Amino acid sequence: MKTYLPPKFLVERDMDRCIRCKVCINQCSFDTHYYDEEDDQIQSIIGNCVGCHRCMTFCPTQAITIKKNQHQYRDNYNWRPEIIEDIIKQAETGGVILTGMGDDKGQTIYWDHLVLNASQVTNPSIDPLREPMELTTYLGSKPDKIELDGERNLKTLLPPQVKLDVPIMFAGMSYGAVSLQVQESLARAATEAGTLWDTGEGGLHPSLYKYKNNTTVQVASGRFGVHPKYLDVARVVEIKIGQGAKPGIGGHLPGEKVSAEVSSTRMIPMGTDALSPAPQHDIYSIEDLSQLVYALKEAVNYSKPISVKIAAVNNSAAIAVGMVKAGADIIVLDGLRGATGAAPKIIRDNVGIPIEMALASVDSRLRKEGIRNHASLVISGGIRNSGDVAKAIALGADAVYIGTAALIALGCRLCQQCHTGKCAWGICTTDPLLSKRINPDIGSRRLVNLLHAWSIELQEMMGGMGINALESLRGNRLQLRGIGLTDSELAVLGVRMAGD
Amino acid sequence: MEQLLTVKKGNSRTTKIDVEGVYYRDLNAQLRELSSKGIQNVQLLNVYGQRYIGTNLSQPMEIEISGTPGNDLGFLMNGSKITVYGNAQDGCGNTMDDGNIVIHGHAGDILGMSARGGKIFVRDDVGYRAGIHMKEYQDKKPIIVIGGTTQDFVGEYMGGGILIILGLNLSEEKTYRAKFVGTGMHGGVIYLRGKVEQYQLGKEVGIAELEEKDYRVLHDNVNEFASYFNLEPNKILEHQFIKLFPRWLRPYGRLYTY
Numbered sequence: 001m002k003t004y005l006p007p008k009f010l011v012e013r014d015m016d017r018c019i020r021c022k023v024c025i026n027q028c029s030f031d032t033h034y035y036d037e038e039d040d041q042i043q044s045i046i047g048n049c050v051g052c053h054r055c056m057t058f059c060p061t062q063a064i065t066i067k068k069n070q071h072q073y074r075d076n077y078n079w080r081p082e083i084i085e086d087i088i089k090q091a092e093t094g095g096v097i098l099t100g101m102g103d104d105k106g107q108t109i110y111w112d113h114l115v116l117n118a119s120q121v122t123n124p125s126i127d128p129l130r131e132p133m134e135l136t137t138y139l140g141s142k143p144d145k146i147e148l149d150g151e152r153n154l155k156t157l158l159p160p161q162v163k164l165d166v167p168i169m170f171a172g173m174s175y176g177a178v179s180l181q182v183q184e185s186l187a188r189a190a191t192e193a194g195t196l197w198d199t200g201e202g203g204l205h206p207s208l209y210k211y212k213n214n215t216t217v218q219v220a221s222g223r224f225g226v227h228p229k230y231l232d233v234a235r236v237v238e239i240k241i242g243q244g245a246k247p248g249i250g251g252h253l254p255g256e257k258v259s260a261e262v263s264s265t266r267m268i269p270m271g272t273d274a275l276s277p278a279p280q281h282d283i284y285s286i287e288d289l290s291q292l293v294y295a296l297k298e299a300v301n302y303s304k305p306i307s308v309k310i311a312a313v314n315n316s317a318a319i320a321v322g323m324v325k326a327g328a329d330i331i332v333l334d335g336l337r338g339a340t341g342a343a344p345k346i347i348r349d350n351v352g353i354p355i356e357m358a359l360a361s362v363d364s365r366l367r368k369e370g371i372r373n374h375a376s377l378v379i380s381g382g383i384r385n386s387g388d389v390a391k392a393i394a395l396g397a398d399a400v401y402i403g404t405a406a407l408i409a410l411g412c413r414l415c416q417q418c419h420t421g422k423c424a425w426g427i428c429t430t431d432p433l434l435s436k437r438i439n440p441d442i443g444s445r446r447l448v449n450l451l452h453a454w455s456i457e458l459q460e461m462m463g464g465m466g467i468n469a470l471e472s473l474r475g476n477r478l479q480l481r482g483i484g485l486t487d488s489e490l491a492v493l494g495v496r497m498a499g500d
Numbered sequence: 501m502e503q504l505l506t507v508k509k510g511n512s513r514t515t516k517i518d519v520e521g522v523y524y525r526d527l528n529a530q531l532r533e534l535s536s537k538g539i540q541n542v543q544l545l546n547v548y549g550q551r552y553i554g555t556n557l558s559q560p561m562e563i564e565i566s567g568t569p570g571n572d573l574g575f576l577m578n579g580s581k582i583t584v585y586g587n588a589q590d591g592c593g594n595t596m597d598d599g600n601i602v603i604h605g606h607a608g609d610i611l612g613m614s615a616r617g618g619k620i621f622v623r624d625d626v627g628y629r630a631g632i633h634m635k636e637y638q639d640k641k642p643i644i645v646i647g648g649t650t651q652d653f654v655g656e657y658m659g660g661g662i663l664i665i666l667g668l669n670l671s672e673e674k675t676y677r678a679k680f681v682g683t684g685m686h687g688g689v690i691y692l693r694g695k696v697e698q699y700q701l702g703k704e705v706g707i708a709e710l711e712e713k714d715y716r717v718l719h720d721n722v723n724e725f726a727s728y729f730n731l732e733p734n735k736i737l738e739h740q741f742i743k744l745f746p747r748w749l750r751p752y753g754r755l756y757t758y
Contacts, residue, residue, distance in 0.1 A: 095757030098758055222614070226616075265634035267640065267659070271688045275686075294552070298528055298555045299575065402756070
């Protein structure tokens with residue numbers, strides 16, 4: 001069938017600059033460029049370009065510019081180009097539109113409607129470059145009270161705790177969704193920065209066992225790669241119930257990405273779609289969740305925190321109470337804008353609630369129930385910079401996960417082709433040649449740099465507020481004010497209007 | 501918890517424990533302690549619903565259970581052998597890595613869910629979604645043999661392993677009632693004694709006659725099954741079997757568009 005889809009991007013090549021070196025041809029994994037021998041020119045099939053900028057970035061003479069195809073439809077606010085083109089695609093294939101990365105639609109981003117406080121006159125701000133500041137965070141269940149003996153030593157037996165030097169962890173991205181080189185970059189960066197990375201649900205390659213002190217392992221509905229050794233090397237075990245990009249449906253690793261190595265780690269046939277069932281079939285209720293939480297506690301002999309991750313949905317607050325009562329030591333909320341390696345676009349863009357709202361309501365509800373200390377609260381899904389981190393902590397989070405931000409640090413340009421397995425940046429692929437484009441030496445450096453920069457910025461913001469320990473910012477919503485929000489939005493966020 | 505006695509049996513010792521009213525956590529802690537001491541044989545008496553028996557033992561053990569063990573029996577088990585004189589509940593052999601479970605009775609739902617290896621033999625019937633999402637890789641291949649029948653969704657999402665359903669308690673009039681058999685299956689194989697109608701199968705499942713290599717696998721496992729329950733293997737094997745297999749490697753490959 002002839003496709004009616006117009007090309008999304010245009011490739012402009014300055015022929016005076018082009019030296020016919022063919023770097024663009026080699027770098028593009030979507031077969032956009034080719035060499036025309038007769039004319040001694042490089043040409044492009046523009047319909048193939050996904051706008052990932054790989055060729056543009058690596059062109060030694062900056063001869064290439066990728067531009068959005070500016071072809072104009074007649075203006076129509078209702079039938080926008082993306083909507084028209086999705087219909088064309090479905091009319092031609094009859095398929096569910098699969099995509100990668102997070103919701104890119106225009107729902108309100110509440111971080112942009114929250115602003116932070118600073119000290120002026122009445123209490124001094126702190127200069128973090130010269131005075132002690134603390135970002136240390138302990139994840140795990142905290143007891144209601146502690147007892148000391150005569151020597152002032154702790155008598156109470158504490159549940160297992162994990163110490164983070166920065167309150168920013170790398171979100172679960174499975175081996176298969178991303179390459180082993182990406183996971184190694186994350187693992188090494190987490191180790192160097194004193195935080196955790198997360199295996200996602202695809203198991204753990206044995207070459208990464210050595211980063212065990214900084215590894216969270218996931219147990220999801222597909223139970224890929226879950227075995228005693230896997231739990232043994234973990235610092236935290238995370239039960240994945242849901243994911244912000246696709247609440248209510250299971251993981252989906254398209255067969256194109258199930259290579260021999262991925263097949264061995266996941267224990268499924270090569271080339272088959274790795275599908276995780278929508279629910280975990282041993283969890284149909286809070287009581288069942290408790291059963292799996294304690295099964296895993298038994299399996300690690302109560303030595304590691306058990307985390308439970310859900311997508312942020314309507315009843316998150318009530319569910320979170322159940323999760324905490326079910327024995328979760330850490331609960332993770334993944335919001336509407338959480339990303340994925342592959343999800344039906346319609347679900348990614350329409351299901352779930354913004355993380356800011358979920359975080360505020362869960363934190364408030366757990367406080368009301370008097371069980372906020374029983375579990376740490378971690379959020380993910382669209383954390384873009386240290387400002388978002390500071391606001392999340394002030395709204396009540398103990399720590400945040402970053403996924404997309406970490407991938408951007410590695411080179412990702414959000415072209416949303418993760419599900420094709422052809423990532424030209426070598427990130428979201430299992431192709432052995434493409435994967436080599438990520439060098440873990442450089443990748444981990446870039447990630448450590450990012451965490452370092454965000455840490456300094458966090459300290460600057462805290463210092464400005466006159467706060468010298470992250471613990472004092474946590475759940476401190478008085479440090480936040482809302483702008484451009486309705487009364488009911490402010491009420492859910494538990495934040496006052498700017499000027500109030 | 502009373503450790504009744506330790507009996508010497510050949511080279512190994514059997515430790516008998518009466519666990520009536522013992523909290524599951526204490527029971528499993530004691531099993532772990534015995535395992536770390538190198539005790540290889542344990543008999544648990546009066547088991548009433550204690551969960552996770554056999555999980556996280558440092559050395560494989562042989563555990564005999566009298567009574568009714570609770571959910572997740574042998575969760576993540578890595579090589580132990582469990583024999584239950586009674587019924588097993590839900591989640592028996594959940595995410596099991598290696599080992600052997602023999603149930604002299606019925607088993608509940610999700611038997612052998614996501615198993616990665618090991619064998620499970622159930623004398624009677626099992627609940628819903630037995631063998632769901634079983635996996636295999638090279639020599640790691642879980643095997644489940646069910647003497648009776650199953651409820652719906654048996655072998656759902658199956659990605660590997662072998663599921664054998666014998667239906668020994670069925671007759672001409674009483675046939676398999678399970679529906680959605682093997683739905684979403686993309687690996688592994690189900691051998692079923694007797695027959696099922698097409699409408700009972702998931703749409704991803706094909707029916708075939710057994711080949712010689714299938715009969716070898718069947719023969720070995722039915723023999724082992726029969727040996728546990730004092731049955732005559734040849735009488736079981738002389739009946740007609742069918743083989744259920746995944747018709748496609750990617751059952752949902754054409755569901756999506758990019």
